Amino acid sequence: MKLSILIVNYQTPHLLRSCLEKLKLSLEFSNIFGDSETIVIDNSIDPKDIDSVEKAHPWIKIIRNNSNKGFATANNQGIKLSQGEYILLLNTDTEVSDNTIEKLLEIFAKDQMIGVAGCKLINKDGTVQPSIGYFPSLIKVFFWMSFLDDIPILTSVIKPYHLENCKYYGLLLKVDWVSGACFMVKKNAILEAGFIDENIFMYGEEVEWCYRIKKKGFKIFYIPQTSVLHLKGASGKGKLSGIAEEFSGLIYFYRKHYPIWQGIVLRILLIIGSLLRMIFFGIIAGNPSKAKLYAEAIKMVRR
Secondary structure (H helix, E strand, C coil), X not given: CCEEEEEEXXXXXXHHHHHHHHHHHHHHHCCCHHHEEEEEEECCCCHHHHHHHHHHCCCCEEEECCCCCCHHHXXXXXXXXXXXXXXXXXXXXXXXXXCHHHHHHHHHHHCCCEEEEEEEEECCCCCEECCXXXXXXXXXXXXXXXXXXXXXHHHHHHCCCCCCCHHHHHCCEECCEECCCEEEEEHHHHHHHCCCCCCCCCCCXXXXXXXXXXXCCXXXXXXXXXXXXXXXXXXXXXXXXXXXXXXXXXHHHHHHHCCHHHHHHHHHHHHHHHHHHHHHHHHHCCCHHHHHHHHHHHHHHCC
């Protein structure tokens, strides 16, 4: 089989239905509907949610969990059952374009050592959503926490952890990681690098996974030739922010891959960066609710 699509659902049947409708059109456009499988891993508590989706889309396969297993564990369940040469991880809050599947598969055909590919994510208003970046060395985290990576002229020099400058999203780029919202990976790369780390419940698992995949010699690319609508946060059931979760994932990444002293420096940088943002959002921008999120993040970092 050419392609396996994995979609983790957590109490978002309305989003899942829209996602599947667009996905089927893209599979048909690419002429691989018959050479693909779509596996929905359902983490919802109420089985009625997924029952209605299954009735509307009988062509999908469903893995039913009786609790929220998290993004990593649920996707690993799907990977273990998948039969595709390539695997596409897709969020329920995404809607692929007609040519998305085709364009993602095309990039793999150009180089056998490409292990992962992602594409342009766009917001509902059509603006580009930052979704790629480079591995978080301490210097990159410093630039991130001190707002210096927001300076356009520095972007090409420092290769930031989060690539925010939208002008780069019109280019074909070799990067270190792409967003897990739309993440195509070669099955062979998974066999070499291993599954998604289940110690990361949500946020940052794609960075850690890409790190291991790249260490095995595979390349990671971002392609601008197609786009996916991403209603960022909609699949998180009302979560306003993943700041603390992202920091937690980053701390775990350092604990797993870097020396202890670097993990200590990382925590200091995250605390300083959070304090700066508390001052900016709480005093300058007049956004106390966002400042509070960084206060919560500091508590998590200090544990």
